[in-house]
Each structure stands twice: as C-alpha cells, then as structure tokens.
Amino acid sequence: MSSRPRGRRQDHPLWFLLPALAVLVIFFFVPTIFNFVYAFTDWSSFKSGIGFVGFDNFVSLFTSGTLVNALRVTLVYAVLVAVFQNVFGIALALLLEKDTRLNRAARVAFFVPVIMSALAVGYIFQALLKPEGALNEILGFVTGTEVSIAWLGDTTWTIVVVAIVHSWKWMGLSMLIYLAGLKTISADVLEAGRLDGASWWQTFRHIRMPLLAPAITFNVATALLGSMNGFDIVQATTEGGPGGATELLNIFIFRTFGQGLFAQATTMSLVLFLMVTILAFPVIRFLRKREDVL
Amino acid sequence: MKKTLIGFAAVAAAAALVLTGCSDPTTGGGGSAPADWPAQDAKLDGVELTIWAAQNSNKVPESVIKGFEKLTGAKVDVETIPDPYEQGVQTKVATGDKPDLAFWQPTGSQLTALNAATNLQSLDGAPWLDATSEDLRDITGFLDDTRYAALITTPAVEGVYYNKKVFADAGVTDLPTDWDSFIELGRELKAGGVTPFYEMAADRWSTQWWIHVQLADAAADGLWDRVNANEEKFTDPTILSTIETYKGLIDEGLFNEDIKTATFEDQGDALLAGDAAMVVQVNSFFGQLQAKASAEELDEKIGFFPIAPSGNIGTFIPDQSNALVAFKTGDATKEAAARQLLSYWLGDGYPDFVEAQNTVSLQDGVETPDTVPSALLAVSDSLGSAVGSMQVHAIANPDLYIFLADMIQGTKTPLEVAEATQEHFAELAKAQGAEAF
Known part of the structure; x- marks a missing residue:
C-alpha cells in the first residue's frame, strides 16, 4: 500500500462508489431484506394494512403437507438435473473434443438450446411428449405398434422426464465448460500416461477426471442450485402435475402469490432461499476439496 | 471516516426504505358514496381511459369503444394482461398499478381478492339497472351489499x-x-x-x-x-x-x-x-x-x-368476460368517464354490442339476435332458476x-x-x- 503514490487514492475518492452502492442497495439488499420482513407479516391482496404476525406463516406452512412435498420434489428435481446435465455435458465434451470442422458445428448445435427461451423449450417438449405427440408416433413407427405412453402423465416418472428436458436445455453450457477444462490439461501429462500404457478409460479415470475438478465444481454447483430455482420448464410442460408430482417450490410460490397470499408466498421464497443456502455450502465445500489434488 | 460514513448512509437508506416500504401501496381511496352518473354523450375530449382485458376478452369491447369514442371524443385503450389473467391483475393492483376499467369475475370471492372496498368504484344506482331483466339484475356483482361489477353478458x-x-x-x-x-x-x-x-x-x-x-x-x-x-x-x-x-x-x-x-x-x-x-x-x-x-x-x-x-x-x-369493474384511480374526471363508458355500454351502445358479440341480451328492451345457437339459448334460459357456484x-x-x-x-x-x-x-x-x- 505504502508504495502506491498518494495522489492515486485521491483520484478515486470512495464516494465515487455511492451510485453503484445505491443500485446495489435498492435492487439487491432491500428486496432481500423485504423477503425476510414480509415473511413475518400478513400482507395480502385482500386488505390494505400490513401487520406483523410472528411465525404464523411458518407454522401453517409446515403443518400443511404441501410445502414439505414441494421441498421434497424440488430437491429430487435438483439432484436429477445435476446428474443428467453433467453426464450429458461431459459425454458431449469428450465426443466433440477434437477441433475438427464437424465438431465445431456440432458444438454450436448443442449450444443453441442454452440460448433458447426456456418456456419455448418447455412448450415444444410438451407437444412432443403428448400421448399423441411426435415421440410416440416415432416409437410407433419403429416398433410397428401403436404407442400412447403419457410421458408427462405419470406420477412417478414424469419428474425424471422433465429433469431430462431441463438438462437437455442446459447441457450445452456444461459441455462448453468441460471442453474448456479438457483444453487446459497439458498434452505432456496425457502423453506420459499413454507411454506408460494407460488405456483410454484409465487416462480418463485417473488423469483427466481429477484434473477436471474445477469444471465439475462449477457445473455441479450451478446445475444443482440453479435447478432448485427452476420454474419455467416445469410450468410449460406439466404445471406441477400430474397430481402434484412435479410441483416445485417455485410453482407453488407462483400460485400462492397469484391468489393474493403475498406473505405466504414470501415465506416460501424465504424457505427456498434458506434451503439453497444450507445446501450450497456443504456441496461447494465438498467439491472444492476434490480440487486439492491440483 | 469516509468508510464509516458510507456504511452509515447505506444502512440508513436501507432502513428508510424498509420503513417507508412496509405499507401497502394500494392504501388510500376512502369515500364510497355512489357518485353521480354523467350523461352518455357528455363531451370527453382529451380524456384517455384504459381497460384491462384478458386474451379471450380483449376483442369484446371493440364495437362499444368505437361508438363511445365517436360520441364523446374520449380515447379508450384496451390493454391485454397475459394469462393467468386474475393473477396478473391482482399482482399489478397490489403494487399500485390500476386501470380505469377491467374485465373481472363479478363474484364475492374475486371482488374480495381485488380489495373492492378500497380499490373499486361503487356502481349502486347505475342508470342501466332499470332496463336489465329482473332475473339477472341482482344475480351477482355484489360484495357486502355494494354493487361493484357491471354484468355485460349472461353469466x-x-x-x-x-x-x-x-x-x-x-x-x-x-x-x-x-x-x-x-x-x-x-x-x-x-x-x-x-x-x-x-x-x-x-x-x-x-x-x-x-x-x-x-x-x-x-x-x-x-x-x-x-x-x-x-x-x-x-x-x-x-x-x-x-x-x-x-x-x-x-x-x-x-x-x-x-x-x-x-x-x-x-x-x-x-x-x-x-x-x-x-x-x-x-x-x-x-x-x-x-x-x-x-x-x-x-x-x-x-x-x-x-x-x-x-x-x-x-x-x-360468472367469469371474467361477463363483467367489468371500475377502479378508484383518484382522478375524478377519469372515474366519471369510466362510469359514463359503462352507462353507454349498457345503454345506447348495448344493441350494437349484443349484435357484434352475437350473444344473449341481458335487457328486455334489446333483442337477442336470432343467430345465437340454440344451446346457448338453453343455457341462458336456465339462468332464471340457477344457483350460484x-x-x-x-x-x-x-x-x-x-x-x-x-x-x-x-x-x-x-x-x-x-x-x-x-x-x-x-x-x-x-x-x-x-x-x-
């Protein structure tokens, strides 16, 4: 610090930060604080006054089974998305690793869904997966029998189908990050492995996977925590159905808010916020630990 | 020193916002005495009205608006609120955004959802009520004995x-x-x-x-x-x-x-x-x-x-396409103009409206077009003895x-x-x- 010329500090007085700070406070801090404050009130569309009610909202939410069910569904969904998105992403990255012209074109193709509107993706898949939709027609054509599987109508398996749709949309991003990770691995290390007679699988398992740790940290954390905030794709494909089997917390929040129960909706979003936070720290810690080998 | 100042300023700003923000922006309104009803053709040059409508009701007012604009010189805009309509409107109103008129389900539960006593104009003593068929006049549109909604088509x-x-x-x-x-x-x-x-x-x-x-x-x-x-x-x-x-x-x-x-x-x-x-x-x-x-x-x-x-x-x-509510916007001219538009809609503009919509008329003096399908006539015939859902x-x-x-x-x-x-x-x-x- 002392080596820095004094005048430099005065060129950029601290109060220059004020505009940015104001934006940060108004658009990030205050809404977050409100999220905490309103959860303890009876704010609704039905009356003008807002009164504090203590932990009333939390008690009624946790005694009704709906919130717990939505939390469970959200967690299952997030784990499924994290698994599928990373498996698809790493498979694509390995497949398209070489910089050929064809691979470059294919990478672009797989990245296109990432920049598509999630709602549009959802509605397209909803049409494809209908009992009389294109997927069943294709299956019917191949097998020669009439297929009418309700892909989005099963109370057990639909959540897997929707998680795959979500992963399909985002796998291009995971692929890109894994590709970048693969590129940073020194060719010398791989060559040394090959000279020692390591097979493709051994190279992958013992050299490339460990060296990909930072990319895995990023991909798993963003997929897991991002999909806990999932809404659009599920809303477009199933609206939380069938029978509440895919009712993510955000869908529940959306419905509750729309019914004018603003305080309850805020309470739920606070619960979601806490759940993401509680999950984020151990997950990221665990994944960072894997990077210690580097 | 400066750091503490900024820190203090930030905390103070946040606290001030929290404190001022912690009241519902829709508070206000007050007085609910039924207002006067302007003549249908009173001049309204320079007055602009906004009607909120859903995707399936935004074409409904076309003929009425055309006639009303020509008659009074007012300008009426229909703004489509995306589906789910009710949720969208409730959220907007809760944050202080209000139109002059909106399509709305005229039921007790939905009027409560809009906080009718605070946000909506009373339509008690409206001029079209005498012309409305007796069976249908008081069928719906009330909350706590105040009329807030104007029925335009059969529920x-x-x-x-x-x-x-x-x-x-x-x-x-x-x-x-x-x-x-x-x-x-x-x-x-x-x-x-x-x-x-x-x-x-x-x-x-x-x-x-x-x-x-x-x-x-x-x-x-x-x-x-x-x-x-x-x-x-x-x-x-x-x-x-x-x-x-x-x-x-x-x-x-x-x-x-x-x-x-x-x-x-x-x-x-x-x-x-x-x-x-x-x-x-x-x-x-x-x-x-x-x-x-x-x-x-x-x-x-x-x-x-x-x-x-x-x-x-x-x-x-009744659903959202059957009725309209008029909002208390705090602008007396616009509030009166909104009431005037409703009087025209269910007054001189009603025959054209029923014709354009090819729908069953609510008024004995206005005939239902004979092109209305028989099933719909059976539906409206059943209304006289129907029970609310x-x-x-x-x-x-x-x-x-x-x-x-x-x-x-x-x-x-x-x-x-x-x-x-x-x-x-x-x-x-x-x-x-x-x-x-």
Missing part, C-alpha cells in the same frame, strides 16, 4: 352438454330430469358401448363442475354461508360425499379411458365426434366448439340441459379443481381432497380477515 352456467346424435342412436328420447336419472342414463349408455362422460384431468379446471352441480340444492339451502362461517367444512358429509360420488363414477368406468391425460381441446373434439355422450362444462366449452364447427352443425349436434340432485337446476358461475357464494376460491385432478391422477383420496381444500380455504379466509378463521 356462464355449469351443466351438461350432450351430443344429440349419440342420444338418438342410443334411443334416448327424454332428457334426465334429476341427478339419479342422469347417472342412470350414463350407465345405460355405457352398457350400450358408449362412453357416457368425458373429463379432462390434464387441464384440471373443469373437474370442480362435477362437485358444484351436485351441491346446487345445498347451495340454495345456505351451504356456503355455513362454510364461510366455519360452521361446516369441506370434510363434512355434504361436500365430501359429492367428491366420493365423483370418484365412484370414475372408478365405475363411466368416464373416458384417457381421463388422466385428456385436455380441454380433446374434450371438445370428443363430444363433437360423438366419442362421448356428455360433458359437464360451462359456456367457454361451447366457445371452444364454436371455433371447431359451424353454427348449423352445432345446432344439429349439441344440446344442453342443467342438472342438480333435485332436478334441472343450473349452477351459474362455490365461487359466487364462498368468500374464497380454494384450489378444489387441482386437488380433484390430483385425485384422478391417483395421488389423493377423496378425504385428502376435502382436507386440502378446507385447509386452503381457511388460509385464504384468514388472510381476508374473516372472523371465523
């Missing part, structure tokens, strides 16, 4: 739409006259190899009609008053038994096989094609049929009869239809449906400040 009625050809082929000549004969007819049709009833559990919302129509007699007997006072619950025998009956009919195989995945569109197609004999639905279902078939074909194929346990009684449920009489509108769809998907039992509905109802009622909750 929807829950009842049975049937395929005339399927009935004729099965040798059915007399329509059912009560619930038992209705179910009996279903069983006869089933024995003859016809799918009697068609339901759409994938789109969910029509599931509740089967409960409402079974409750018509109880509703006339004050069921919903007792539910509102928390003296009777959804889990009590009156309502629970109707859910069990519905489940029983589904288990008996009286509904379409693809009930779990069928949609609103599938339902219309099935009835038109004669794949199913009957559908319990509301007017918007007929709108769907009109988009798929010509008026002659519909007159020939589709009929309507109301049903309730004790006889042919309809259950009415849950949405009309209950103070809150719980997610009964979602829970019923869950039951059809197999994730809830009838008792669980009743419990979840009661819980949701209590939560909404409590938020409204209902005394018993």
Whole structure:
C-alpha cells in the first residue's frame, strides 16, 4: 500500500462508489431484506394494512403437507438435473473434443438450446411428449405398434422426464465448460500416461477426471442450485402435475402469490432461499476439496 | 471516516426504505358514496381511459369503444394482461398499478381478492339497472351489499352438454330430469358401448363442475354461508360425499379411458365426434366448439340441459368476460368517464354490442339476435332458476379443481381432497380477515 503514490487514492475518492452502492442497495439488499420482513407479516391482496404476525406463516406452512412435498420434489428435481446435465455435458465434451470442422458445428448445435427461451423449450417438449405427440408416433413407427405412453402423465416418472428436458436445455453450457477444462490439461501429462500404457478409460479415470475438478465444481454447483430455482420448464410442460408430482417450490410460490397470499408466498421464497443456502455450502465445500489434488 | 460514513448512509437508506416500504401501496381511496352518473354523450375530449382485458376478452369491447369514442371524443385503450389473467391483475393492483376499467369475475370471492372496498368504484344506482331483466339484475356483482361489477353478458352456467346424435342412436328420447336419472342414463349408455362422460384431468379446471352441480340444492339451502362461517367444512358429509360420488363414477368406468391425460381441446373434439355422450362444462366449452364447427352443425349436434340432485337446476358461475369493474384511480374526471363508458355500454351502445358479440341480451328492451345457437339459448334460459357456484357464494376460491385432478391422477383420496381444500380455504379466509378463521 505504502508504495502506491498518494495522489492515486485521491483520484478515486470512495464516494465515487455511492451510485453503484445505491443500485446495489435498492435492487439487491432491500428486496432481500423485504423477503425476510414480509415473511413475518400478513400482507395480502385482500386488505390494505400490513401487520406483523410472528411465525404464523411458518407454522401453517409446515403443518400443511404441501410445502414439505414441494421441498421434497424440488430437491429430487435438483439432484436429477445435476446428474443428467453433467453426464450429458461431459459425454458431449469428450465426443466433440477434437477441433475438427464437424465438431465445431456440432458444438454450436448443442449450444443453441442454452440460448433458447426456456418456456419455448418447455412448450415444444410438451407437444412432443403428448400421448399423441411426435415421440410416440416415432416409437410407433419403429416398433410397428401403436404407442400412447403419457410421458408427462405419470406420477412417478414424469419428474425424471422433465429433469431430462431441463438438462437437455442446459447441457450445452456444461459441455462448453468441460471442453474448456479438457483444453487446459497439458498434452505432456496425457502423453506420459499413454507411454506408460494407460488405456483410454484409465487416462480418463485417473488423469483427466481429477484434473477436471474445477469444471465439475462449477457445473455441479450451478446445475444443482440453479435447478432448485427452476420454474419455467416445469410450468410449460406439466404445471406441477400430474397430481402434484412435479410441483416445485417455485410453482407453488407462483400460485400462492397469484391468489393474493403475498406473505405466504414470501415465506416460501424465504424457505427456498434458506434451503439453497444450507445446501450450497456443504456441496461447494465438498467439491472444492476434490480440487486439492491440483 | 469516509468508510464509516458510507456504511452509515447505506444502512440508513436501507432502513428508510424498509420503513417507508412496509405499507401497502394500494392504501388510500376512502369515500364510497355512489357518485353521480354523467350523461352518455357528455363531451370527453382529451380524456384517455384504459381497460384491462384478458386474451379471450380483449376483442369484446371493440364495437362499444368505437361508438363511445365517436360520441364523446374520449380515447379508450384496451390493454391485454397475459394469462393467468386474475393473477396478473391482482399482482399489478397490489403494487399500485390500476386501470380505469377491467374485465373481472363479478363474484364475492374475486371482488374480495381485488380489495373492492378500497380499490373499486361503487356502481349502486347505475342508470342501466332499470332496463336489465329482473332475473339477472341482482344475480351477482355484489360484495357486502355494494354493487361493484357491471354484468355485460349472461353469466356462464355449469351443466351438461350432450351430443344429440349419440342420444338418438342410443334411443334416448327424454332428457334426465334429476341427478339419479342422469347417472342412470350414463350407465345405460355405457352398457350400450358408449362412453357416457368425458373429463379432462390434464387441464384440471373443469373437474370442480362435477362437485358444484351436485351441491346446487345445498347451495340454495345456505351451504356456503355455513362454510364461510366455519360452521361446516369441506370434510363434512355434504361436500365430501359429492367428491366420493365423483370418484365412484370414475372408478365405475363411466368416464373416458384417457381421463388422466385428456385436455380441454380433446374434450371438445370428443363430444363433437360423438366419442362421448356428455360433458359437464360451462359456456367457454361451447366457445371452444364454436371455433371447431359451424353454427348449423352445432345446432344439429349439441344440446344442453342443467342438472342438480333435485332436478334441472343450473349452477351459474360468472367469469371474467361477463363483467367489468371500475377502479378508484383518484382522478375524478377519469372515474366519471369510466362510469359514463359503462352507462353507454349498457345503454345506447348495448344493441350494437349484443349484435357484434352475437350473444344473449341481458335487457328486455334489446333483442337477442336470432343467430345465437340454440344451446346457448338453453343455457341462458336456465339462468332464471340457477344457483350460484362455490365461487359466487364462498368468500374464497380454494384450489378444489387441482386437488380433484390430483385425485384422478391417483395421488389423493377423496378425504385428502376435502382436507386440502378446507385447509386452503381457511388460509385464504384468514388472510381476508374473516372472523371465523
């Protein structure tokens, strides 16, 4: 610090930060604080006054089974998305690793869904997966029998189908990050492995996977925590159905808010916020630990 | 020093915002005395009015607006609020954004949802009321004895739409006259190899009609008053038994096989094609049929009869496209202009409106066009004796239809449906400040 010329500090007085700070406070801090404050009130569309009610909202939410069910569904969904998105992403990255012209074109193709509107993706898949939709027609054509599987109508398996749709949309991003990770691995290390007679699988398992740790940290954390905030794709494909089997917390929040129960909706979003936070720290810690080998 | 200053400023700013922000922006309004009603043709040059409408109602006011703009010099904008309309409007109003007029479901539960006493103009003593048919004048649009909504078209009625050809082929000549004969007819049709009833559990919302129509007699007997006072619950025998009956009919195989995945569109197609004999639905279902078939074909194929346990009684449920509410915006000129537009709509502009919409007239002095399909006439004929649905009489509108769809998907039992509905109802009622909750 002392080596820095004094005048430099005065060129950029601290109060220059004020505009940015104001934006940060108004658009990030205050809404977050409100999220905490309103959860303890009876704010609704039905009356003008807002009164504090203590932990009333939390008690009624946790005694009704709906919130717990939505939390469970959200967690299952997030784990499924994290698994599928990373498996698809790493498979694509390995497949398209070489910089050929064809691979470059294919990478672009797989990245296109990432920049598509999630709602549009959802509605397209909803049409494809209908009992009389294109997927069943294709299956019917191949097998020669009439297929009418309700892909989005099963109370057990639909959540897997929707998680795959979500992963399909985002796998291009995971692929890109894994590709970048693969590129940073020194060719010398791989060559040394090959000279020692390591097979493709051994190279992958013992050299490339460990060296990909930072990319895995990023991909798993963003997929897991991002999909806990999932809404659009599920809303477009199933609206939380069938029978509440895919009712993510955000869908529940959306419905509750729309019914004018603003305080309850805020309470739920606070619960979601806490759940993401509680999950984020151990997950990221665990994944960072894997990077210690580097 | 500077750092502490900034820190202090940030905390102070945040605290100030929290404190000032912690009151509902929709507070205000006040005075609710019925205002004067300007003449329909009073000059309004330079006045701009905004009407909020849903995707299925934004074309409704066209003829009226044209006439009104020409007559008064006002400018009227229709702003479409995306679906789900009710949620969008409620959210906007809650954050202080209001139009001059909006399409709105004129039921107690939905007027409560808009906080009518604070946000809406009273329409008591409106000039069009004398011209309105007596049967329909006071059917809906009230909250706490104040009129907040102006009915522009006949409210929807829950009842049975049937395929005339399927009935004729099965040798059915007399329509059912009560619930038992209705179910009996279903069983006869089933024995003859016809799918009697068609339901759409994938789109969910029509599931509740089967409960409402079974409750018509109880509703006339004050069921919903007792539910509102928390003296009777959804889990009590009156309502629970109707859910069990519905489940029983589904288990008996009286509904379409693809009930779990069928949609609103599938339902219309099935009835038109004669794949199913009957559908319990509301007017918007007929709108769907009109988009798929010509008026002659519909007159020939589709009929309507109301049903309730004790006889042919309809259950009415006005929706957002049936009525308008006028907001208190704080601008006296615009508020008066909004009332003037309503007077014109239901006054000199009404004959054109009924003609343009090809709909049933609410006023004895204005004739219904003879091109209105016969099924719709049957619907409006049933209105005179119809009973209000849950949405009309209950103070809150719980997610009964979602829970019923869950039951059809197999994730809830009838008792669980009743419990979840009661819980949701209590939560909404409590938020409204209902005394018993």
